[in-house]
Amino acid sequence: MDSKMLSEKPVGVVGAGSFGTAIANILAEKSKVLLYARNESVVDHIEKKGISSGQLLHENVSGSNELEEIASKCDIIFPIVPSSNFRSLIKDFSEYLHPYHILIHGTKGLDVSIQDETQESTKLNRNQVRTMSEIIQDESLVVRVGCLAGPNLARELADKQPAATVVASHFDEVIQAGIRLLRNDRFQVYGSQDLIGVELCGVLKNIIAIASGALSGMGYGENARALLISRGMVEMIYLGRALGGNTEAFIGLAGVGDLVATCSSTLSRNFTVGYRLAQGENLQQITDSMDETAEGINTIRIAKKLTNFYKVRAPILEMLHKVLFENLTVEEALQYLMKYPLNVDIDFL
Ligand SMILES: NC(=O)C1=CN([C@@H]2O[C@H](COP(=O)(O)OP(=O)(O)OC[C@H]3O[C@@H](n4cnc5c(N)ncnc54)[C@H](O)[C@@H]3O)[C@@H](O)[C@H]2O)C=CC1
Ligand SMILES: O=C(CO)COP(=O)(O)O
Known part of the structure; x- marks a missing residue:
């Protein structure tokens, strides 16, 4: 695909939430963008008011309510919806998708097929858990898949602050397309061939972000946060490697970069969940009053079953x-972790 074709065709973004909207605006600096929302009133708002998810839209962004229109007009599409809706979205989308499409998703969650998981099951193996790129391949004819992941708090992107991301794919043309479409003088784009590793970075850092919010909610400072980030990183690497990622991804922008950003920001929904837990709210109260997605909650549930299966040491998780699920208090959890008998700092290199 040459760059002339790219600039002629619009780029698709599916999911008009905080992150989908921020990415649509970045893409719009170089291309026409079709932003898909399920809800007709949201599309109406996009078209008439030029606003999505509270963000003013670039003039190159228009709204669409038709997946068929997105697939027929766009060769390159960025699906950015919560992981809980990702498989059903791709199922609905699949009849319009062809092998020439390129899909680069921005979702930081995991999927478990219903038939593979019961309430009682305490273990899950890798074959029972899918990343979003695997769902695209399971459910559609699309071959050239990729993801974007990195320290990309949507609010800061919307405010046009400097930032960077990683586009990962097994296909160089996908990485190159991501760089060409997204990169501008405030947004750097790095490439990686480790698709699974980079996807897992974005997924697993949300666990540690919840813990970091909890430390802040208890009033603790930077020594505690640094301890958590470095030990959390080790857990991410153990589990990430068991699931097929390479260590390199975790020490890069999508790994330690996103971990630091999400563990340090009150803009992070996952951080906020932990903060509110430490302030005494229970999980139900928090999720009932949050409009946006905190992927880490479901990821903790899935990751725990994976660590049970692979016997991965993950005390923070x-x-x-x-x-979250067994009524231990945040203070009790911290006391346990501070007594945990471990004294080797780095044993994964
Ligand atoms: N907000 C952020 O700073 C970042 C979010 N992400 C990831 O992006 C994903 C989406 O997050 P946000 O945009 O923040 O969530 P959000 O909660 O702001 O919005 C999700 C949007 O997806 C839409 N949606 C859900 N199912 C859909 C479907 N089947 N078809 C079309 N639209 C559908 C919802 O209507 C909503 O507009 C998550 O996995 C998150 O981890 C990644 C990087 C940064
Ligand atoms: O992934 C993010 C920033 O890179 C956003 O994190 P939250 O989903 O916790 O808001």
């Missing part, structure tokens, strides 16, 4: 699971 274990404690968070108990806090």
